[in-house]
Amino acid sequence: MQQVRLGLVGFGNVGQGLAHILRDYAAAYEQKFGVRFVITAVADMRLGCVYHPQGLDLAALLAKVEKDRTLKGLPDAQPDWDALTLAQQAEMDALAEMSYTDLKTGEPASTYIREALRRGVHVVTSNKGPVALHYGELERLAQENGVQLGVEGTVMSGTPALRLGREILAAAGIRRVEGIFNGTTNFILTKMEEGAPYPEALHEAQALGYAEADPTGDVEGYDAAGKVVILARLLMGVQMGMKDVDREGITHLTPEDIRQAKQDGRRWKLIGTLEWKDDRLYASVRPQPIPISHPLAGVGGATNAIHYTTDLLGEVTLIGPGAGRLATGYALLEDLLAICQLTPG
Ligand code: HSE
Numbered sequence: 001m002q003q004v005r006l007g008l009v010g011f012g013n014v015g016q017g018l019a020h021i022l023r024d025y026a027a028a029y030e031q032k033f034g035v036r037f038v039i040t041a042v043a044d045m046r047l048g049c050v051y052h053p054q055g056l057d058l059a060a061l062l063a064k065v066e067k068d069r070t071l072k073g074l075p076d077a078q079p080d081w082d083a084l085t086l087a088q089q090a091e092m093d094a095l096a097e098m099s100y101t102d103l104k105t106g107e108p109a110s111t112y113i114r115e116a117l118r119r120g121v122h123v124v125t126s127n128k129g130p131v132a133l134h135y136g137e138l139e140r141l142a143q144e145n146g147v148q149l150g151v152e153g154t155v156m157s158g159t160p161a162l163r164l165g166r167e168i169l170a171a172a173g174i175r176r177v178e179g180i181f182n183g184t185t186n187f188i189l190t191k192m193e194e195g196a197p198y199p200e201a202l203h204e205a206q207a208l209g210y211a212e213a214d215p216t217g218d219v220e221g222y223d224a225a226g227k228v229v230i231l232a233r234l235l236m237g238v239q240m241g242m243k244d245v246d247r248e249g250i251t252h253l254t255p256e257d258i259r260q261a262k263q264d265g266r267r268w269k270l271i272g273t274l275e276w277k278d279d280r281l282y283a284s285v286r287p288q289p290i291p292i293s294h295p296l297a298g299v300g301g302a303t304n305a306i307h308y309t310t311d312l313l314g315e316v317t318l319i320g321p322g323a324g325r326l327a328t329g330y331a332l333l334e335d336l337l338a339i340c341q342l343t344p345g
Pocket of ligand 1: 154181182183184185210211212218223322323324
C-alpha cells in the first residue's frame with residue numbers, strides 16, 4: 001500500500017473540507033487507488049499547529065476544531081510551530097497550501113510554497129495569490145527540485161477547468177475563453193433576480209462560505225480577475241499582471257438594472273473573458289447582460305462555468321461548483337492523485 005504523507009497549511013473552509021474527505025473516504029481510496037493518505041501536520045494562523053510524523057488522528061482533530069474552534073490542547077499540539085515551521089520541517093511528501101489569498105503580494109502563501117518545493121516536497125494549492133503572481137517562478141522551482149505543483153483548485157474549485165484546458169483541449173487551439181469564475185457574485189446576482197436585496201444576498205453568500213475573507217475581492221471583480229490571470233498563464237501561455245485585466249465589479253448594478261434585463265430576455269452575469277485578437281491576448285472581467293439563450297445564462301447560484309472556443313473542436317462548456325469546502329477540498333485531492341499517478345486499480 002502506497003502511503004502519501006501530507007502537511008496542511010490553512011485549516012479553514014478548504015483545509016477542513018479536504019480533511020473531511022480524507023476522513024470519510026479513506027477506506028474507499030485504499031481500495032480503489034491502493035493509497036493511504038496520512039496527515040502528519042496542520043498549521044493554521046488562528047487555530048494553532050499540530051504535528052506527528054507518524055500521522056494525526058483526523059477524526060479527533062476535526063471533532064476538536066468543530067467543538068472548540070482551536071487545535072490547541074490536542075496531544076500533538078506544537079505551540080512553537082507555525083505554518084513556516086511546518087513548510088520547513090514537517091515530514092511529508094506533499095504540502096496542501098490553503099491559507100488565505102492575497103492577490104497583491106501572494107504572501108505569506110508563496111513563501112510556504114517555496115520552502116516546501118526547495119525541500120523536494122510536492123505542493124498542491126487552492127491559493128490564487130501565489131499562482132496568479134508567481135506561477136512561472138514556482139513551477140521552475142518545482143522542476144529544479146524534481147517535484148510537482150498542483151493548482152487545479154485556484155479556478156472553479158474541483159471542477160477541472162484547468163485540467164480540461166491544459167490536457168484534453170491542449171491541441172485543439174483555444175482561441176477564446178469566457179466564464180463565470182466567481183461564485184459569490186453569481187450567487188448574489190441570482191438572489192437579486194429573485195428579489196433579494198444586495199446586502200442580504202451578500203450576507204448569505206458569506207454564511208455559505210463562498211465569499212473571500214474580505215468580500216470586496218469578490219464583488220469588485222478582483223477574485224475573478226485573478227482567475228483570468230491564472231487561465232491566461234496556464235491555458236494561453238501568457239503571463240499577465242492583475243492590472244492587465246480590464247476589470248469592473250457588480251456593486252453599481254441596481255435592482256432596476258436586473259429587472260430591466262429580465263424584461264429584455266437577458267440576465268446579468270459577471271463574465272471573465274480572454275481573447276486573442278491580432279496576436280494579442282485581451283483580458284476582462286465585467287458584468288454583462290447576456291441573452292437567456294447564451295450557454296452561461298442558465299448557470300445560477302454559486303455555480304461556475306467556462307466556455308472554451310477552440311479551432312478544432314468548436315465550442316465546449318464546462319459547468320460545476322466554483323467554491324465551497326468540499327468542492328475546493330476535492331480539487332487538492334485531484335492534484336494529489338495526478339501527482340502520485342494514482343488511477344483506479
Ligand atoms: N470567493 C470565491 C468565489 C471562492 O466566490 O468564487 C472561490 O475562489
